[in-house]
Amino acid sequence: MAQTKGAIGIDAVTLVSIFVEAVLYGLFIVLFIASTSILLGKFRRSKSSALNTPMLVASIVMFILSTVHIGTDLRRLLNAFLRSADQGGPVPYLSKVNDPIYVLKSTAYAMQTLVGDAFIVSCLNNIF
Numbered sequence: 001m002a003q004t005k006g007a008i009g010i011d012a013v014t015l016v017s018i019f020v021e022a023v024l025y026g027l028f029i030v031l032f033i034a035s036t037s038i039l040l041g042k043f044r045r046s047k048s049s050a051l052n053t054p055m056l057v058a059s060i061v062m063f064i065l066s067t068v069h070i071g072t073d074l075r076r077l078l079n080a081f082l083r084s085a086d087q088g089g090p091v092p093y094l095s096k097v098n099d100p101i102y103v104l105k106s107t108a109y110a111m112q113t114l115v116g117d118a119f120i121v122s123c124l125n126n127i128f
Helices: 010-045 053-082 090-095 100-127
Strands: none
Touching: 010 053, 010 090, 053 090, 053 100
């Protein structure tokens, strides 16, 4: 498949996307640690307040899913640039959307979106 003039290839886009994703994942780790320590600290300090279990579970599940997502994305990137010489290089490898690693990455992303949306809907249902 030929690129048109000025088009960015999937290999370059993948490299840029893993960088952006790693930066955002680092921010997510900081926010996850801060929110979990606040939730657990509030529960430990005040014996009368109950632990906000739905928020803690949603946070942990979303952290696990985001870790799976960035891990599979990195594995796919390494496979494309280091182990895809027999398949024609990184561009044909990255173009395959039926690869099990790509399916796992997409599934983790979709599940993370569903968990986040379900939690928001649950909170809004409690408010209204």
